[in-house]
Amino acid sequence: MGMGRPREFDAEMALDQAMEVFWRHGYEGATIAQLTEAMGINPPSLYACFGNKEGLLKAALDRYTKLRNIWMEEVVAAPTARAVAERMLMGIAEKQTDPANPPGCLLVQGGIACGSGSENVPFELATRRAQNEDQLRDRFIRAKAEGDLKPTSDPAALARYVSAVSVGMGVMASSGADREALRQVASVAVQAVEAQSADKT
Amino acid sequence: MGMGRPREFDAEMALDQAMEVFWRHGYEGATIAQLTEAMGINPPSLYACFGNKEGLLKAALDRYTKLRNIWMEEVVAAPTARAVAERMLMGIAEKQTDPANPPGCLLVQGGIACGSGSENVPFELATRRAQNEDQLRDRFIRAKAEGDLKPTSDPAALARYVSAVSVGMGVMASSGADREALRQVASVAVQAVEAQSADKT
DNA sequence: CCAGATATGTAGTGTTCGCTACAGATGTGG
DNA sequence: CCACATCTGTAGCGAACACTACATATCTGG
Numbered sequence: 001m002g003m004g005r006p007r008e009f010d011a012e013m014a015l016d017q018a019m020e021v022f023w024r025h026g027y028e029g030a031t032i033a034q035l036t037e038a039m040g041i042n043p044p045s046l047y048a049c050f051g052n053k054e055g056l057l058k059a060a061l062d063r064y065t066k067l068r069n070i071w072m073e074e075v076v077a078a079p080t081a082r083a084v085a086e087r088m089l090m091g092i093a094e095k096q097t098d099p100a101n102p103p104g105c106l107l108v109q110g111g112i113a114c115g116s117g118s119e120n121v122p123f124e125l126a127t128r129r130a131q132n133e134d135q136l137r138d139r140f141i142r143a144k145a146e147g148d149l150k151p152t153s154d155p156a157a158l159a160r161y162v163s164a165v166s167v168g169m170g171v172m173a174s175s176g177a178d179r180e181a182l183r184q185v186a187s188v189a190v191q192a193v194e195a196q197s198a199d200k201t
Numbered sequence: 202m203g204m205g206r207p208r209e210f211d212a213e214m215a216l217d218q219a220m221e222v223f224w225r226h227g228y229e230g231a232t233i234a235q236l237t238e239a240m241g242i243n244p245p246s247l248y249a250c251f252g253n254k255e256g257l258l259k260a261a262l263d264r265y266t267k268l269r270n271i272w273m274e275e276v277v278a279a280p281t282a283r284a285v286a287e288r289m290l291m292g293i294a295e296k297q298t299d300p301a302n303p304p305g306c307l308l309v310q311g312g313i314a315c316g317s318g319s320e321n322v323p324f325e326l327a328t329r330r331a332q333n334e335d336q337l338r339d340r341f342i343r344a345k346a347e348g349d350l351k352p353t354s355d356p357a358a359l360a361r362y363v364s365a366v367s368v369g370m371g372v373m374a375s376s377g378a379d380r381e382a383l384r385q386v387a388s389v390a391v392q393a394v395e396a397q398s399a400d401k402t
Numbered sequence: 403c404c405a406g407a408t409a410t411g412t413a414g415t416g417t418t419c420g421c422t423a424c425a426g427a428t429g430t431g432g
Numbered sequence: 433c434c435a436c437a438t439c440t441g442t443a444g445c446g447a448a449c450a451c452t453a454c455a456t457a458t459c460t461g462g
Contacts, residue, residue, distance in 0.1 A: 004438025005428040028229045029316030032420055043421070053420065068461055104313070112375055113310040115230030119246045126376030157385035160378075164369030164386045171368045172361070174313055175327030191377035192393035205408025206458040233450060243411055244451070250409095252451065 011049060012063070014039040019060040023102040027057055027111040027121045057110065058124065064106045065128050071095075072135050081143035084136070085162050085193040089186035092166050096173035097182060104174030108167055133163040153196040165189045207383050212250060213264070215240040220261040224303040228312040228322045230260055258311065259325065265307045272296075273336050282344035285337070286363050286394040290387035293367050297374035298383060305375030309368055334364040354397040366390045 017038040021030045033054060036043055050056040075091065079085040096104055107129050111121045140155035149155065169182050218239040224229045233254060237244055238362065251257040279285040297305055308330050312322045341356035350356065370383050 003430050004436085005430095005440080007439060008428095022315065025316050025458070026229070026314035027311075028227070029314055029319070031316065031418085031428095033418090034317070044442095045440065047421070050366070063238055076294065108372060109314040111227075111229055112305070112313060112372055113227035115226050115232065118230070122376060129376070154385065154389075157389055160373070160382055161386045161389040164373055165362075165366055165390075166369070167372045168365030168367070168369030171309060171313055171345070171372070175323060177361075181361055184355065185362045188358055188362040188393050188397070189366075189390075190393075191396040192389050192391075195396055196389070197394040204460050205406085206410075206460095208409060209458095232448080234448090245412095245453095246410065248451070 007045070007049070008042050009045065014041060015060055015063050018056055019064060019106065020102060022060055023106045023109050024108060028118060030148065038048055057121065059176055061106070061124060061128060061129060065131070076135055076139040080148050080197065081140055081158070082190065082194050082197050084139055086190045088162060089165060090183065091187055092169055093179055093182035093186050096170055097179040105170035108170045109174055129163065129167070133159050136162055147198055149196055150198050158193060158196060161192065208246070208250070209245065210242050215242060216261055216264050220253055220256055220265060220305060220307065223258055223261055224307045224310050227310060228317055229319060255322065258322065262307070262311070262325060262329060266332070273333060277336055277340040281349050281398065282359070283391065283395050283398050285340055287391045289363060290366060290390055291384065293370055294380055294383035297371055298380040300323050306371035309371045310375055330364065330368070334360050337363055348399055350397055350401050359394060359397060362393065
């Protein structure tokens with residue numbers, strides 16, 4: 001009937017450490033030994049709390065997307081489609097080269113391709129990237145309805161485009177591109193959205 | 202003094218099979234058992250011919266980039282910067298959804314993040330992606346000199362941009378995006394290059 | 403036909419992987 | 433203070449990993 005011995009570590013802090021290991025080494029490249037060491041716990045504590053390695057990844061992804069969604073709210077709150085794209089892509093240039101985190105994006109670094117027992121890891125990442133794309137698409141649909149985007153524009157295609165550029169920037173960041181290089185990419189990319197914006201008269 | 206027993210398999214055909222396994226599962230996700238089975242040989246033959254797993258990957262990358270460079274020659278032969286971007290991105294939409302190959306790009310799927318013994322695998326991939334970017338940059342420098350791109354344009358930034366979009370499209374393809382979706386992304390992306398092109402008079 | 407050289411198939415090697423049994427520690431409810 | 437529930441650390445489990453020793457087979461040069 002008792003509630004048992006309480007856990008001695010903070011689950012969210014431990015998750016943050018695990019997140020960084022997955023971010024840096026990918027799902028398959030991260031070992032339980034590395035994860036437990038970074039989290040400051042032993043394997044049984046990890047398994048009692050998160051089930052298994054994949055459960056830990058999902059928990060880390062949940063935390064990552066939760067933080068990211070807060071930021072996405074600010075992004076789609078920008079007044080125009082062009083401003084949305086600019087705020088998003090410039091923000092990504094910042095975040096993906098923030099020395100406080102591993103470079104790139106966990107939703108890409110986590111594992112684009114995996115071995116035979118982990119086929120659903122890439123799927124998990126893709127699902128969460130798609131959520132981001134959906135948010136953008138909804139915002140661009142609104143922009144079109146408001147006359148901010150041209151009547152001939154395709155909001156879904158624009159959203160896919162911005163999402164693709166984001167991913168590409170993430171890969172660039174993970175392979176050493178600096179902030180200025182990412183900013184340049186973002187700057188060029190915004191022009192395509194601008195080309196789909198209605199003329200200011 | 203004799204030349205010994207000749208090898209009974211075709212190295213290039215075997216490489217093509219290995220390339221596909223790396224492409225689909227990534228470097229760390231691909232096992233020697235999978236590779237040898239796909240190549241139709243046994244481990245000792247693999248190690249005699251390619252040294253080790255990483256040597257096999259490099260050989261596969263060499264073959265991949267060799268084929269890809271032939272195509273890139275055609276891309277940069279397009280008459281204008283806009284045509285270069287369009288030919289490249291539309292071609293990528295085709296190639297990365299070609300059912301004859303795994304989806305996406307080997308230079309991304311191969312391994313963006315790796316474990317502790319394989320840190321230089323992501324570096325190898327990044328190096329080869331950079332070569333592609335260099336080809337584009339040189340072409341855009343020429344386009345600017347020819348007056349095809351605006352005097353204010355930044356050829357290096359444009360090349361980085363097209364390269365980033367290509368990578369993003371690859372990740373999209375690997376997570377199930379169909380050819381039409383990629384074409385839409387390419388179509389939007391080209392508009393940014395168009396915005397940097399000199400006006401036709 | 404023989405000697406040296408290289409490739410092949412079988413059958414492993416040692417290591418590391420994700421994961422867990424178990425015993426002791428630390429909490430709660432009665 | 434006791435029964436019970438949960439967490440923690442040690443130590444190690446079976447499986448899969450990259451890789452290889454070794455005997456055999458197949459070639460060339462003489």
